[in-house]
Amino acid sequence: MLRTLRSLLRFQRIARTLARHDALAPLEEMGVAPGLVWFARRFSRRQAEGRPGEKLARALTEMGPSFIKLGQALSTRADLVGEQIALDLAELQDHLPPFDTALAREIIEEELGRPVEELFLSFDADPVSAASIAQVHHATVAPDPREEEGGDAEDRQREPRQVAVKVLRPGIEKAFDRDLEFFYWVAEVIETTQPKLRRFRPVEAVGVFENTVRLEMDLRMEGAAASELAENFAGDPTYNVPAIDWRRSSRRVLTMSRVSGIPMDDRAALQAAGHDLTDVLTKAAGIFFNQVFRDGFFHGDQHPGNMWVDREGNILAVDFGIMGRMDWRTRRHLADMLIATLDGDYHRLAAVYMEAGYLPQVRPGGPDLDVFAQALRSVCEPIAGRPLNEISFARLLAQLLRLTESFELPVQPQLLLLQKNMLMAEGVSRSLDPSLNIWTLAQPLIDAWMRENRGPEARLREGVADVLHGLRQLPVLADNLERATEELAAGRIRLHPETIARLTNRPGGNLGRWALPVAVAALAIALAALF
Structure with a gap:
């Protein structure tokens, strides 16, 4: 009760601040404490300049460090706040x-x-x-x-x-703990009162935000x-x-x-220093690609203030508080999605979504998968055949992520952070040379990586690795089976009579004894194909 009262009083002060900046729209859309929001709107009729996202960014800045960090987190959630607000929040200046x-x-x-x-x-x-921290x-x-x-x-x-x-900053941990209590309260209210927003898992999202900021501190x-x-x-x-x-x-x-250098987006200063802008962008493209696909570990806040160019035209980086990771499985699925998109194979693209676990409720080959493939086609066809320098892959990824709303897909945090950084990279690229696209410059790296990691030989190596993994599990499985047999013989495990009947009368019931020979044969065939 005390927590709720404390949070309501805090909410009233925050609503007034948002109202002063004409930035109440997000709270109104979410339906959190509508009476207090109406009251704040009623007694503050200010019409501020700018887009909704710009107004929200100014209000969050006034409210202090935790809210600035919240704005930065929301800038990766285009699925939640909309693409334009996410873009505006990505420009949120972390200066105090x-x-x-x-x-x-x-x-x-x-x-x-x-x-x-x-x-x-x-x-x-x-x-x-x-900055805020x-x-x-x-x-x-x-x-x-x-x-x-x-x-x-x-x-x-x-x-x-x-x-x-x-x-x-002195006292930043205590201030964050106080704000965090309020964020959890708002998330709980949303989950309780707004069923349509539950799929965004707001309480879980606040938990992710808490972990991220605590690591940053x-x-x-x-x-x-x-x-x-x-x-x-x-x-x-x-x-x-x-x-x-x-x-x-x-x-x-x-x-x-x-370290010191010229900010990545300062075109005039880079040209005055004699740098070749195409060469700078080519290096930046290679760095971004290698971080994401080669290493699976990337700088999570690559705005121009954190990326500089030194005297030799190389890239300098600072501020590593926000980092992203993508395991090999996610990188592999992203690569397969890219291949399917470029091939225009939307059923394969939908199947990769399902294999990645992003479509847990879809049945393979069922009508739902066909509908999802149709939705993917609606997003991808408008860019089919266009040259790379005219395509924003960050916006394409954002549109694909927006499908999560229509198909109630679980949100993938690592892809949201990746999309945010792709937008930043494309923004820097176009500020330096609007005729170039950073992904065009990265294409040789993309092609080489695809051949090495997703080509026929790579898939064969992957299949052999799966077989070897299965063979390594056989002793464990055999040991478990032996222990289970001993438990069954000792009477410590009892099977239902119907289960025993099904096991003893099942056609082909002796197939289990062929498992090991079949696995060894499959491995031999795979190795022969490799060499």
Whole structure:
């Protein structure tokens, strides 16, 4: 009761803020606390400028860090808020006034157990950026002795290392916990009062949001993500990730090498620096493709503020708090979807959706699958035969995801994050050269990956792997069968008489003894085909 009262009072304040920005439409559509929403609308008749998504972004910014993060999360949910609002929220600027540098120094000393003067040769008083979760200060540190191999070590001692120090906002965890209670309350109200919205699983969505932000507030996780990304691109000069200084990092402090460059979308500055825009975009396309399909681990917030171009025309990345993962199975299904789309085989495309588990209620070959194939055709046919530079694959993926509403499909969070980053990549591409499409530049990589991973030989290798996996399970199955037989013989397992009759009278009941020979023969045939 106390929680409900507290949430209602909070809701009233939030509704008034939304009303001031003329951004009540989402709450009105969801039907949450309609009386309070009507009251807020009635006593605030302001007509703000801009699209609904732009108004909502301004209101969320005013409401503070947790709501900014909520807006960023909603920017991946075009299925929930609509494509245009999702696009507007993707532009939500995660900037807040900085907090006092004295507090930042206190946090550093508390976390690392040493005075700032011992940790850094210099520490800038003014932060270079301040966001909802943390702010960043420039600093210098003594050269790492482990890096002094060859050359003049004495000269290097005179060259301090330039670093960036990210410090978590004071009190951000408690503020997030307070806001989280409210978010869960709203989600529970929606699930209780709005049956048509239950398929979006709002309580579960808030849980995913909670886990994401909690990970983002542990700066060690961001450091680990940066290290993994750097490992994935080791030896590839086109993509550079700052090195993490683990001795000066902890849960609330992250120190990394300082990087600088030209923002990815600053066309004039890139041209003035003499960069070939096509070359820059080609590198960016290769990086995006390799992160998603080769590694299954991608930067989840690749807006231009986090992507820069260095003097050599290579890409620099920062801010690894939001990362996406896609397992091999998901990548394989995405590739099969792409092949089916390009072939115009919509029944195969629908079947891949079913194989991926995105259509759990559809019966193979049944009329529902045919209807879904027809819906896929309606989305894909308008782009059939058009050149790649005229196609937005991010928008195509968004339209396919919108089919979740019509067919009540479960939402796939990893695909939503991927779609958001595809939109960002396409936006940067078109801002630099409207005649180019980043996917056109990535096509050689796509073709090579398809041949290697989804071609006939790859499918044969996959089949052999499945057979080998089955053979490896045979000893376990045999052991389980032996134990079950012993339990049955001892009378500890009882079968119903009808079950015994069906087992003993079943035609072909002796087929079980052929399982192993058949499996071995299948493996032999598969290996012979390979070699």
